[in-house]
Amino acid sequence: MEYTTFGRTGLRVSKLGLGGAPLAGVFGPADEREVEKMIHEAIDGGINFIDTAPRYNRGESERRIGQALRDGKRNGVVLASKAVGPDESFGYADTIRSVEQSLERLQTDWIDLLQIHDAEQAPYETLVNETLPALEKLRDDGKIRYIGVSTRILPLLMRFVRLNRFDSIQFYARYMLIDHTAKDELLPLTAENGIGVVNGSVLGLGLLADTPAPFLRSDIVTEAAQRIEQLRFLRTKEPHGLVEPAMRFSLSQPAIHVTLTGAATCEVLRTNMAYCDGRGLAPDELSRVYALFQGKSLFPAE
Template identity: 85%
Template sequence: MEYTTFGRTGLRVSKLGLGGAPLAGVFGPTDEREVEKMIHEAIDGGINFIDTAPRYGGGESERRIGRALRGGKRNGIVLTSKATGPGDTFGYADTIRSVERSLRLLETDVIDLLQIHDAEQAPFETIVGETLPALEKLREDGKIRFIGVSSRVLPLLMRFIKLNRFDSIQFYARYMLIDHTAKDELLPLATESGIGVINGSVLGLGLLADTPAPFLERAIVEEAAHRIEQLRFLRKREPHGLVEPAMRFSLSQPAIHVTLTGAATRDVLRTNMAFCDGKGLKPEELERVYALFQGKKLFQE
């Protein structure tokens, strides 16, 4: 396992993090005992970054993670969650209640990183005027350590970075083989600002694993298929021959501190952990990928 320093927080984090959505059965039925074994295997394999949210299974992901971290396993883990939960607004009071609920479900006294979840869903003024002050109060009270923000909208994340009140950002499907637009402005700004960076959905909601999510629009699936055809030079094996290069593409990007794996089984987890060996794409392969899709968004903002 490789490790890096998470921006200006000083936290030492594994470059591969465990994403919490599949742990709650968001993408299909999961057995709670199997989930617990997966979390333990991830920790034993060197993963020390676990990311979850109240919206993942309506709190089920947090509950399962909290249970799996009993018996001292919470020690040494960088535990992250988000606000707000399902049915909540982004208002001050709802934000406080959401985090208090997460603390109970996770069975912990403090959450290491608390992120504003999908911040594009609320007006910028609400986030800055209510959500963020609530998190700053929780940090002052010692219930969270650091504050982050997540969004798929890159210009919005850049606007938040420039406030100099956040410690981290998280985006998804914005630095992957078929849409790497985050590298052009967002990642340089984050590096300059000392911001921790978390990259989610490096497989593009299943597109790069040849299993696109059923909710994706037909136009996006067709455009992705066209781009994927141009990546034949990267395929390692069939089926799912782009998974390895897709993971390595993100894991080897120095501006990205944590790449999340949304493993649904321990076999998938083991496979992804094997890619944390410091090896990225060959320089000529990376140059070719960048040239193919320079500035070309797949998912519109």
């Protein structure tokens, strides 16, 4: 397992992190006993960053993680969650209540990183004047340690970075083989400002695993298929042959501190952990990927 320093927080984190959505069955059935076993195996294998949210099956992900981190395992984990929960506003009171409920489900007195979830869903003014002050109050009270923000909208993330009140950002499907637009402006900006970076959905919501999520628009799936065809030179012989290069593409990017793995079984977890060995794409392969899709966003910009 490889480790790095999470921006200016000073936290030492594994470059591979465990994503919480699959643990709650968000993308398909996930046996609770298998999930607990997998969390323990992840920790034993060196993963120390776990990311979850109350919106993942209405708190079930947090509950399962809290159960798995009993008996002293919590202390060895950098635990990240988000606000707000389902059916809650981004207002001050709802944000406080959301985090308090997360603490209960996670069975912990503190959360290391608390992120605003899908920031594009609320007006910027609400986030700055209500959500963020609530998180700052929780930080002052010792209930959270650091504050982050997540969204797939790159210009919005850049706006938050420049605000200089966040310790980290999280995006998804913006630094992957078929859409790496985060590298053009966002990643240089986060590096300059010492911001921790979490990358989610490096498989493009299933596109690079040949299993696109059913909710994806048909035009996006069609465009992705055309781009994937151009990546035949990267395919391995294994089923879903772009998974390994996709994982290595993100894990070897120095400006990305944590790449999340969306595993719901121990078998998938072990496979993904094997890619966190310091080996990325060959230089000529990386240059070719960058040249193919330079500045070409796959998903809508807003």
